[in-house]
Amino acid sequence: MADGSDFSDFSDLRLEDARADAQALTAKILDAREAYYGRDTVVVDDATYDEWMHRLEEIERLHPELQSQDSPTLTVGAASGTLFAPIEHAERMLSLDNVFSDAEFLAWTTKVERDAGRPVHYLCELKIDGLALSLRYERGRLTSAATRGDGRVGEDVTENVRQIAGIPQRLAGEGHPALVEVRGEVFFNVADFESLNAYQESMGDRLFANPRNAASGSLRQKTEGKNARQLDAVHQRLSRLRMTVHGIGAWPDPPVTTQSEVYALLSSWGLPTSAYFRVADSGQGADEFIRRYGEHRHDVEHEIDGVVVKVDELALHDELGATSRAPRWAIAYKYPPEQVNTKLLDIVVSVGRTGRATPFAVMAPARVAGSIVRQATLHNQDVVKAKGVLIGDTVVLRKAGDVIPEVLGPVVELRDGSERAFVMPTECPECGSPLAPAKEGDIDLRCPNARSCPAQVRGRVEHVGSRGALDIEGLGEVSAAALTQPVRPEAPPLASEAGLFDLGPEDLFPIDVVVRDAETGLPRLLEDGTPDTRSPFRRQRKKGDPAFDADAPFDGDAQHMLSVAATALLANIEAAKTKDLWRFLVAMNIRHVGPVAARALAEWFGSVDAIRAASRDELAAVEGVGGIIADALVDWFDVDWHREIVDRWTAAGAQLATPGHAGPGASVTEGGVLDGLTVVPTGSLEGYSREGAQEAIIKAGGKAASSVSKKTDFVAAGPGAGSKLTKAEELGIRILDAAQFHLLVTEGPAALDAVTPAAE
Known part of the structure; x- marks a missing residue:
């Protein structure tokens, strides 16, 4: 398949090749959606994602037989995650189609006016870079709030939304409809985002990379089981969020005829509407609005990534209709990513959880799209060569989709002869093992020392504590680095994840660690360029505390030296021993075994021992597993240090079996009160x-x-x-x-x- 860097004609593509391209693009798009909507993680920039979608749409246009009913081109978002209860929208939340140039936009307005057969007015508004939200009001009272999810079912975030300033619990005025859904965007103003990061820094917590991810992560927080400090942190984030409403979903009989009148009515009800919109009487007028804010996008108090243009006349909405994923009466004009020049100081290689060795550009600090950028991925040695960059170059840097930094290429005319070529290392920078492709033909090089490479161990430990695995509060990027790659002590508390459930207070003190960037794995730098070094588990000395020497040898009373967060981490690790079996299966980092396959395995076999004892055919026969996952399971249990993880977790008291399960094939509890129902x-x-x-x-x-x-x-x-x-x-x-x-x-x-x- 092409690398996605061009929009070449697919008309002469053989059906077999088109099918392979469509399948590969579908997998990438679905992975990106699941990461963004399910895990609050951005794994690909907006521009690349939009390019994948356009390529898939073009293939399906030329080969309609390849378009399945659940194609990404026909669906919206992704299934809601497992953190909150699901909630079904009374009316579907659609996405928007995108255009990227004046020519594409004017082509859209021409088609709209031709299909409408009458004069059209356009409501133009700034496209806020935030999180889509639906508010449900029944007779004027807020009854629920939900994320977009897959457009039909989102996540119920009602209780968190009640803490957001500006969202009324009861609508102002009288005569409210029995039911109305109000759609809008949740976001941080730039000033509030900076204030939040200042708070995070004062509390010793990680800083947020950008307002959009911070908004998504803040809205999707659980409060159950949190202590007073954690609850205050939740409140600090939620109280800074804002919302702007921009439309309606379910509304049986709105007493208005235009979108602009909808805004006036919503505003009269006390709902927060945008101050940045206007109604244009032509496509040319709408284009002028787009170009004006393209030049002044940073003059607005919140991040924007384009302009949304809607047909103002509501009657035309029904006439123009919608596709399965987007209305035909609205479009999003996406601005190009912002670009700056900066100096490429070095190219260093980082190793991730799976052992992949990735080159990263280290640059002189540059402000791009509202934030300071120092590092950007270069993917692999072939990409470095293709971009033609040399260490010491002045390079063009952009934030693709205003989110992920990307080095576009060098400014060749500024070279002075001191630049030098990057040479991919032959050994792992973390453990010294020889780097090699995982299989013949692979471009990526990997560290084969999965058992004890510090970078891979750190990544796996962080994965164990993640939401999709054991969901251990406090076991995040900083604590995982502290436990596996501390500055001191010389020997880390965890040589591998096998020892996680054996940790005690004496293992957490004293520990100093350089905080590593979640994406790159490289040391995070402070504003002055020095490494961000912390002592995450040490209790901070306060007025009236007895003095103690932080550098003194451990005297057997580490419990009194530990921070509240460290004590809570140990308690949370202990509590995780009784988590559901499927979570342990995900936590074991078995290739291809995600939550769906883990649930199927846990329900059918009932214990890790039974899974371990099963044959390849017995594993593959389980619904939702199949041959590829069965092979991965057999391969995983064939490795001695993998079996050590199971054995040590079991010895430490981890419950690697479902209580009451009758064994393989007994997918339900024998004799349960719902037996057979x-x-x-x-x-x-x-x-x-x-x-x-x-x-x-x-x-x-x-x-x-x-x-x-x-x-x-x-x-x-x-x-x-x-x-x-x-x-x-x-x-x-x-x-x-x-x-x-x-x-x-x-x-x-x-x-x-x-x-x-x-x-x-």
Whole structure:
């Protein structure tokens, strides 16, 4: 497949090659969506993502038979993550199609006016670089707030949204509709973002790279189980967030005829609308608005990445219609990434969790798109050669999509002869092992010392504590680096993740560590260029504290020297020993084993020992596993130090089995109160997260299904339940509320006999 650097004609592409290109692009796009919507992580810049989408759209246009119903070109966002309960939108949240030039934009307005067959006005507004949010008001009262998710189902973030200033709990005025969904964008103003990072620094916490990721991560925070300091940190982030509403979703009969009148009505209700919009009476007028703010984009108090243009007449919205993922009556004009020149000081190589050796550009500090940039990935040695950059060059730097720094190339005419070529090292910079491709033909070089390469161990330990694995509060990038690559002591507390559950207070003091960048793995530098060195587990001395010598040998009383965060980390590691089996499987870093495959394996086998003892064919036969994952499992357990992880975690008390599970093939708890019954949970069930409701059903011996059919015995429905509830009503399936669901999973169907069904 082409590398995505051009938009060549696909018309002469053979069907087999087109299919391979479409599959590869689909995989990249879905991975990027899952990372952004599910893990709050940006793995690719906006410009590259948009290019992938355009390439896939062109292939599918020329070869319609390759477009499946779940193609990224027909869908929006990604499935909601596992952190919050799911909530279904009353009306789909669509995405927007993009244009990148005046010619493309004017072509769009020409088509709109031709299809409309009458004069068209355009509402133009700044495109805020934030997180899409839907607010649901019932008779003027805020009842729920949800992220976009996949456009149909998002995450219920209502309680966090209630802490955001400017979002009314009750609408002002009178005569509110029975139901209205208000859509908008959650973001940080530039000043509030800088204030938040100042707070983070004062508390010794990591700084946020950019406002968009900070907004997404701040909104998607859980408060359960947090101490007072952690709750204050949550409040500090949420209280600085802002929202601007820019449209409506579900609204049975709006008493207005234009989008601009919608804004006036929303503003009269006390909702925060944008001060940066105007109605143009022609496409040319809209283009003038776009060009004006392209020149003054940094004069606005928040980050923007373009302009959204909508047909102002609401009647035309229905006439123009929408595709499966975007309306035809609106478009987003994306501004080109900002570019600056800076000096390429060096090219250094970093090693990640999987052993991949990646060259990174180290540059003289440059302000790009509102933030200081010092480092940028160069991907591999072939990319360095293709870009033609030499160490010492003046290079052109941009923030692709205003997020990820990218070196475009050198300014050749500024060379003075002192520049030198980059030479890819032959040995791992972290452990000295010879670098080599994982297999013949690979461009990337990897460190084969997976067991003890400090960089790989650090990455795996951080992964163990991540949300998708054991979700250990406090085991993040700083603590993972401190435990595996400290400045002192010379011997790290963890030689590998195998010792994680053996950690005690004496292992955490004293430790000094250089904080490493989450993306590059390189030491993070302060404003003066010195490494960001911290003592993350040491209690800070306060007025009235007894003095102690931080450099003195350990005297057996480290517990009194540890910070609150360090004590909490040890407690959280201890609590993680009883996490669900599927989380341990994800935490083991087995290739291809993510949450979906881990759940299937845990449900079928019930223990790590049973998985370890199973044959390749027995593993592959499990629904949701298959041959590729089965091979990865067999290969993983064939490695002696992998088996050591399992053995040491077990010896330390980690629960690597599902209590009550009857063994392979017994996918439900034998003799459970829901034995043989199928239950579908939908909406927000009080007392249960989405994952928690599914686990409760499984532990009670039932099958937790994701769709409603004639074989469904019960549907547990909470606020936000949508099509599943409707289908259950049509099929006459008994519907339960949250309290009845709790009775069902704890006492069984008999306990419901004296309870009136929720739907009656």
